[in-house]
Amino acid sequence: MKQKPDLSFWNLWNLSFGFFGVQIAYALQSANISRIFATLGADPHNLSYFWILPPLMGILVQPIVGTLSDKTWTRFGRRIPYLFVGAAVAVLVMCLLPNSGSLGLTISAAMMFGLVALMFLDTSINMAMQPFKMLVGDMVNEKQKAKAYSIQSFLCNAGSVMGYVFPFVFTFIGISNVAEKGVVPDSVIWSFYIGAAILILCVIYTTSKVKEWNPQEYAAYNGKSEDSEKSEDSGNWITLLKNAPSTFWKVGLVQFFSWAAMLYMWNYTTGAIAEVVWNTSDPASEAFQEAGNWVGILFAVQAVGSVIWAALLPQFKNTKLAYSLSLVIGAIGFMMVPYIHDQYLQFVPFLMIGCAWAAMLAMPFTFVTNALQGYGHMGAYLGLFNGTICIPQIIAAVCGGAILSLIGHHQSSMMMVAGVSFLIASACVFVIKVKK
Numbered sequence: 359m360k361q362k363p364d365l366s367f368w369n370l371w372n373l374s375f376g377f378f379g380v381q382i383a384y385a386l387q388s389a390n391i392s393r394i395f396a397t398l399g400a401d402p403h404n405l406s407y408f409w410i411l412p413p414l415m416g417i418l419v420q421p422i423v424g425t426l427s428d429k430t431w432t433r434f435g436r437r438i439p440y441l442f443v444g445a446a447v448a449v450l451v452m453c454l455l456p457n458s459g460s461l462g463l464t465i466s467a468a469m470m471f472g473l474v475a476l477m478f479l480d481t482s483i484n485m486a487m488q489p490f491k492m493l494v495g496d497m498v499n500e501k502q503k504a505k506a507y508s509i510q511s512f513l514c515n516a517g518s519v520m521g522y523v524f525p526f527v528f529t530f531i532g533i534s535n536v537a538e539k540g541v542v543p544d545s546v547i548w549s550f551y552i553g554a555a556i557l558i559l560c561v562i563y564t565t566s567k568v569k570e571w572n573p574q575e576y577a578a579y580n581g582k583s584e585d586s587e588k589s590e591d592s593g594n595w596i597t598l599l600k601n602a603p604s605t606f607w608k609v610g611l612v613q614f615f616s617w618a619a620m621l622y623m624w625n626y627t628t629g630a631i632a633e634v635v636w637n638t639s640d641p642a643s644e645a646f647q648e649a650g651n652w653v654g655i656l657f658a659v660q661a662v663g664s665v666i667w668a669a670l671l672p673q674f675k676n677t678k679l680a681y682s683l684s685l686v687i688g689a690i691g692f693m694m695v696p697y698i699h700d701q702y703l704q705f706v707p708f709l710m711i712g713c714a715w716a717a718m719l720a721m722p723f724t725f726v727t728n729a730l731q732g733y734g735h736m737g738a739y740l741g742l743f744n745g746t747i748c749i750p751q752i753i754a755a756v757c758g759g760a761i762l763s764l765i766g767h768h769q770s771s772m773m774m775v776a777g778v779s780f781l782i783a784s785a786c787v788f789v790i791k792v793k794k
Contacts, residue, residue, distance in 0.1 A: 360578045362499035365506075372567040373497065374510040376441065377490045378517040379560025382553045383448050383483055385521025387412070388624045389657050390456075390549070391476065393650040394542055396641040398458060398472060399465045402629055402769060406758025409625050411473065412480040413751035416744055419484040424741025427492065435570030437489035437496070444485025445561040451479040452554040459541040468540065484744075486561065491740050495727050496580070497571065504672065504724050511668045511719040515712075518661040520556070522654040524549035529651055539642050545651070598739060605729035606739070608790045609722045610746035615783035616685065616718050617747050618754035619692065619776035623711070625758060627695075628653045629769030635701045639769075652701055656708045663712025664719070671716060678787050681721045685784035688714025692777030696770040714780060722746075725790060 365373075395408050423440050430436045458472035490510060498506045528545040529535040535545045571579065632638050632649035640646055667684065674680035691710030698704050723740075730739050758772070765771045 362497065362579045364502060365498060367509075370498070370502065370506050370509050372564060373493050373506065374490055374513050374564075375567070376445070376561040376564030377487070377510055378513040379557035380445065380448075380483060380486045380490070381514045381517030382521040383452060383479075383557050384487070385518040385657065385661075386452070386524065386550055386553045387476075387479060387483070389522050389654045390525070390546055390650070392625055392628050393641075393647075393653075394456060394458065394546065395469065395472060396628070396646075397537075397542055398468050398540055399641075400469065402639070403759040403762055403767075405629075406621075406625050406755045406762075408473065408476070409621060409755040409758070410752055411477050413621075413748035413755070415477055415480040416484045417748035417752070419481050419488075421741035421744065423485055423488045424492065424739070424744075427489065431573050434565070435568070436576075437492045438565050438568065438570060441486050441489040442561060442565055444482045444487075444489075445557055447482035448479060448486060449554040449558050451475055451482060452550045452557070455479055456542045456547040456550045459537075460547075465540060488741060488744065491723060493568065493570070494723075495730075495740060496576065500728060503727060504720070507720045507723055508668055508672065511716060512665055514719055515661040515665045515668070515716075518664075519658040521549075521553055522658040522661065524552060525654050526651040535647050535651060536644055543647060598742060602739065602742075603729040605725055605791060606743065608786075609725050610743070611789065612681075612685075612783050612786045613718075613722060613746035614750040615779045615786065616714070617750040619688075619779035619783070620715075620718075621751040621754040622758065622772045622776040622779075623692070625755070626762075626769040626772040627656070630695060630773055631656065631701075631704065633768060634696055634699055634770050635704065652704075656704055659705045660708040660712040660715060663709035664716040665712075667713040668716040668720060671720065677721065677724075678790060681717050681790075682784040682787040684713045684717035685780045685787070688712075689777040689780035689784065692773045692780060695773040696768075 391408060391412075392405050395405060396402070400408065423444075427437050427440050430439065432439055434442075455472060455475040458468045458475065461468070461471065463471060494503065494506045494510065525535070525543075525545045528548050533545045533548055535543045537543045570576075628646075628650050629639065631653050632646050635652070636645040636649045638645040638649070671680050671684070688711045691707035691714075694707040694710075695704065698707065722743075726743055727740070761775060762769065762772060765775070
């Protein structure tokens with residue numbers, strides 16, 4: 359097997375640059391879905407159910423994309439065709455989703471339209487997102503893999519910052535942040551329009567700059583003959599899961615509690631900040647929409663904290679300690695949110711949550727892709743590993759309304775639930791066995 363060559367910084371950058379645009383779309387979705395459906399008229403106890411669709415589509419789409427792209431060889435590459443098609447569909451849906459309340463539909467019809475649009479948006483985002491992780495697994499050697507995923511993490515967070523602040527910035531320059539009851543404000547609608555434009559431009563850049571290896575080159579660098587590559591067709595998902603390395607499952611345990619916490623952050627932060635800082639729970643109020651804008655700023659602060667912490671993570675010699683410590687810091691941040699009533703002081707807990715987010719983005723895939731060397735089916739395995747991101751979100755979404763009722767109906771209390779979940783995840787890190 360030939361050693362994969364060292365890639366220049368700009369080659370590593372180009373592999374992941376399109377992720378910047380994809381993450382803008384994902385950030386707009388994460389920060390605004392609860393706001394959009396609350397504006398359309400959803401009850402807070404039912405909000406978590408709207409969050410079932412995104413991870414559900416992820417768990418369906420990403421293994422399929424991974425498996426199919428393992429078998430796809432075209433003159434455009436094996437991963438890039440899926441990336442481009444996913445981005446193109448995402449652009450279309452981003453122009454439709456925020457207009458759910460502007461089509462003259464009844465409340466129930468508007469919510470149904472929004473749900474269908476959300477389903478297609480998350481399907482396309484997942485289709486566009488997964489190939490970036492696969493490209494790193496395919497083309498980057500072990501020595502540079504952590505650096506490659508760190509670059510991807512940086513671009514992810516930079517895209518997040520831009521997506522998160524769009525509604526606040528557009529409101530600041532004079533675009534209306536209020537609308538009639540049941541209609542999404544123009545500040546949010548235009549955020550999705552601009553995000554869609556940036557997404558397609560970034561993906562075009564990556565597809566024009568990255569040349570994937572042909573089948574012969576891929577086989578040489580990954581220790582496979584063309585015949586063994588074709589034999590991957592016979593690998594089904596159940597067989598792959600049975601044969602997965604133990605690291606796959608142990609990292610998955612950490613992922614379960616980590617991503618359940620993040621689902622509750624995305625779901626309930628708008629309501630929590632409206633309650634704690636603006637003293638309102640009325641989605642039709644101007645104060646609630648101001649809180650919605652501020653949540654975008656807080657999520658951007660979280661992303662900045664993640665960028666800073668991502669730069670520090672490589673300094674830790676013990677990767678498991680760094681991973682666990684990051685999650686503990688994030689847990690403390692979550693638990694601070696309900697007790698801070700100043701909108702600017704809320705920066706502190708969200709900076710701390712960003713530390714956990716940095717570790718969640720980089721470390722799991724580093725552990726897993728290192729453990730998967732020699733197993734083959736890299737795309738399929740990474741698609742299946744996405745289940746450790748999606749399944750906990752689905753379970754958390756199903757349980758969200760019941761937990762909210764159990765702890766007293768205040769959305770700010772769900773931040774405490776997220777903090778406890780992060781603490782459990784931090785303890786689970788120590789069962790991972792790092793491949794030397």
